[in-house]
Amino acid sequence: MSKTAEEISKATGFSITTIRFVLNGQSEKYRISASTQKQINDYIAVHGYSVNHAARSLKLKRSDTIGLVVPDLDNAFFARLMAALEIRCRKRNLLLLTVASHDNPELENRAITTLLARGVDGLVIAPCQQATLPLLIKNKARASVVMFDRDFNPPLFPTVSSDNFQGALLMARRIMKEVKGPCHFLCGDMGLPSIQDRIRGFKAACEEAGIQNAEELVLFESDNTPEAGKHLMKGLIEAFQSPPRAFMCSSLMMLEGALQQIKAETGSIDKDIVMGTFDDYPMLDFLPNRIFSVKQDEQTLARKVFDRLIAPISERKDSQNLRDVVPTTLICRNLKRRARSAKSG
């Protein structure tokens, strides 16, 4: 176990101040003698030293810590975002504290409270509710807060999200062009703003294509789970006595469920079905089907989130431009004739 500054002081006979100066690399500044430095450094080399962050935080009212609240730790999108954020944090000697809310408002509040009590210097949240915000605003004082992925109205904090409207528009457009006909949209988590944006994008594409009954093409559930996807697909298959020629899903989980249902009912997944999904996953490569995916740019999202977090004081244009929207990429797989991808936004 490494020693405290005082222990080093006692052991070497120098005062705590002297010890601290060499510990903090200020020996030049205060012209500590070479001999003194050596003695201290030698002692440290043997016995070790690491600051006590608890004491440091207590004194400085700063924890060098960032809190992150996400719905789910084992969701490819959030995991990638967390990974990207963690790297940025490490560069600044910040520790990222990640807590899952499981899309449950109560757990979300507990997570936020916990993180705030731990004295995080910044807080990043993919909120599952608008109601949380008042609670936050009340305790806001010490941490700068950034929302991401879901931009509820009004945006009480800086918010970073993907261009869901554009992503949905481009994907739906391509799918409908591909099948020269309509496409169903299976949505989970209806209540979320990001999903609403996707639905608007989908409808815009329908309108372009001269499709009248866009409203009926959008199916939704309140949860974002494979089960929800299964259930919606089940309804579709019942209604048409066969799987749809084309459909798109609001998430990988919904797609998973939908495909499981198709496989369960028909024994396999017809390779002529055209599908689309939000979020990308490398394994989509291995389906023989034509399949589109809207890939979110986690790196850019993480960068913008981090910038908002770090520079809260500077550049106070305040209420204006509180929202950052990040373009997505449409990935196209197994098409014979067209290009493979295109930028949105």
Add this chain to the structure above:
Amino acid sequence: MSKTAEEISKATGFSITTIRFVLNGQSEKYRISASTQKQINDYIAVHGYSVNHAARSLKLKRSDTIGLVVPDLDNAFFARLMAALEIRCRKRNLLLLTVASHDNPELENRAITTLLARGVDGLVIAPCQQATLPLLIKNKARASVVMFDRDFNPPLFPTVSSDNFQGALLMARRIMKEVKGPCHFLCGDMGLPSIQDRIRGFKAACEEAGIQNAEELVLFESDNTPEAGKHLMKGLIEAFQSPPRAFMCSSLMMLEGALQQIKAETGSIDKDIVMGTFDDYPMLDFLPNRIFSVKQDEQTLARKVFDRLIAPISERKDSQNLRDVVPTTLICRNLKRRARSAKSG
């Protein structure tokens, strides 16, 4: 921002001690008058209170915090394990601090040092090196340490891992039965004990099947990445002028790379290829191929890790039984004739 105990004391006129007793639910014990309690509680109801964990940690030499070091945050297996651990931590009012090592010894050491400096009460590591351990042991004093996923020799700390030998044995056996012939094994991260165990299991299955050249069937790279998988598959295709009839991979990443290579070279993935992989992912359902996967039991792994972490003092049988081995499940997809799954271990 919630108040400190002293602020509450000043605001309500009671002494800090009195405030603390009601904050800590000891008002009964010290027979605080009902009126006093009410005044204090009312104040708290309005202004809020949350303990300052920095001060608390400083005083108690305990942070109510567990550290977790994993190679990669956006790896399905580790993400699931992290999620499972987080839930257990929350139940005990512990905060889980997760840091990625990116399978880089230097980053791993930094991560461990950081976590230890933050005063974690426990430390869980999926180590990418044996060399780390001395460093740890030196600083061990305050945190109980548990290793998982990779059990280096000798096991200097309690270690929890899956039954990799058995998993590989069962999977290889089934694949070879399925194709009535040999199967290649594409391995990443050769140096890891878990991979070594898988190779031993694979060879055992070969021996059972009377296959002589098991050694040649094992291909390996030092990294566990899609690129490594691609590269190995490329070699295989070159050697045989076509993709193998059957192969298995040491991880999903390797499988990803291998399949990408097959697709790149042959335009599609022949549905008669039989494959296997360590770790499961729901999307494997959607390949038309016969495909096996060895699913690790993250819940049980997390439970055993947590138990080792929490109960380090009790039951000191010490050196004996330092290792926990958790059974895996073999998942079989798209087989016509056989059952879908079987337990190992």
Add this chain to the structure above:
DNA sequence: CTGTTAGCGCGTTCAG
């Protein structure tokens, strides 16, 4: 160049 000092907020002990 080196030493001393005063809190940060909390848990605990001791005196009333």
Add this chain to the structure above:
DNA sequence: CTGAACGCGCTAACAG
């Protein structure tokens, strides 16, 4: 039942 006082290890300001 309530108040006062100490110290956890660190930072920062001030005195030599």
